[in-house]
Amino acid sequence: MSEEPTKDVDSLGNIFTVAIAVCLVCSVLVSGAAVALKPQQDENKVLDRKQNVLRAAGLLPADSNTDSQGRGVEELFAQFEVRAVNLDTGEYVDSIDTTTFDPVRAAGDPELSIDLGDGEDIATIGRRENVSLVYLVEGDSGVETLVLPIRGYGLWGTLFGYLALDGDMQTIAGIGFYSHKETPGLGGEVDNPSWKAKWPGTKLMRDGEPALALVKTRSASDSVAAQYEVDALSGATFTNRGVENMVHFWTGDQGFGPYLDKLRTGA
Template identity: 50%
Template sequence: MAKNKDSIQYIFTVAFAVCLVCAIIVATSAVVLRPLQVKNKEIDLKRNILSAAGLLVEGKTVEEQFTQIETRLVNIETGQYSTEFDVDLFDPVKAASDASITKALSTKEDPASIKRRESYTEVYIVRDSSGNLDTVILPVRGYGLWSTLWGFIALEEDLNTVVGLGFYSHTETPGLGGEVDNPKWIAQWPGKKVYNQGEPVIALKKGSVNSENAFEADHLIDGLSGATLTSKGVTNLVQYWLGDDGFKPFLDNLKAGGA
């Protein structure tokens, strides 16, 4: 008996079959492609670490270049290296929101507006041919105008001079706060000094830096034009993560050889 193709039952049957097939295709694709997505995310993170340290070069794969970097787990509270978690399986981004290993911050404790600070995270070490410390790369994050900026800052072996800074995730306004991605602005960071008498004073200035002023030349970076809140956010996040509640205890221990 011929089916009535105009019947409600037939239309719903065909629609259900199409939806079922599409759902199976989408689910299968998600499962099949997930390992590739995870791998690409990992490579992108490594690329940003290399870039912040000024080590990213053309002609070599990211994986090949990343072999020069030593990944270590750090207990932020003690400033010591830690073996609490397997560093190869540790996810710093997930750790930042894991209530079991994070500390809730009060408004006074939270100039970077991160809400919670993790107790453990990864840091990245580069050594010279003699095995001595050459560069340390630290993860940083904090709120700008619209979003949390996630990035890395790299320091020279004196643990005070900036090698580079870069953000790999944010949704700041293009052309304004989004200028944190502008290579010309990023190029101002190398050579700047983080600390003055032990306090993190590196900051963005409202306007342009006066190169004839020794303090400004050493510690300040031009503010982002038309992006006051993003500029303030970058200052706050850098000073927070390089301060006493961030990586300063670790850097002090590293300098003393006791990390």
């Protein structure tokens, strides 16, 4: 009696077939999940941006998604108007969709940004977008709060954040960073609420020049210099310098300077 030849299930062909089938199923599952979750991710990004703007402006606590009166992010952010600004002219640009425009991404596109020369690039960002976004709260007397996106190099990488100004465009209302690579406990203390609480009330410009300074030793409290000073973080000279430079850059001529001048003069 002749025996039936047994099938070799471990043959090379079978192994490849099963491996390819598993790869195909997994890739369909992963790409399906990525596509299905994209709207949720986009929504979360928008929510995150709103939270960061509100936190920098001191309207939302660091550890909560509601303010002391129980108002949520959407309700609080509704008081803001988002506008696109041409950084060279300081004029508003109405042709840009502010809900989808990303200034940082624009800075990576040679057609939408400029290469900063050595002397100009005090924030060490390489390229600066031609158009950025501003977040405004307007009251009866004009702009009451303005929030500007800022970024600049610290010790280990670029810090991304927002700087909030009062209506005089001269007094800082707050600062906050939503992304950075500084060392926890050293430069990473930029996230410490008690350090951030030292910023509101500090003055920005002196005789038309950015004058804010992060200092190890404060000037006498009744001196003019003290109005422009914030306590430096200890053990973080590079981070301090980076933060100071980025504030100077973004409020200066290469940043939002032309726009801030327009708001100051009412032009």
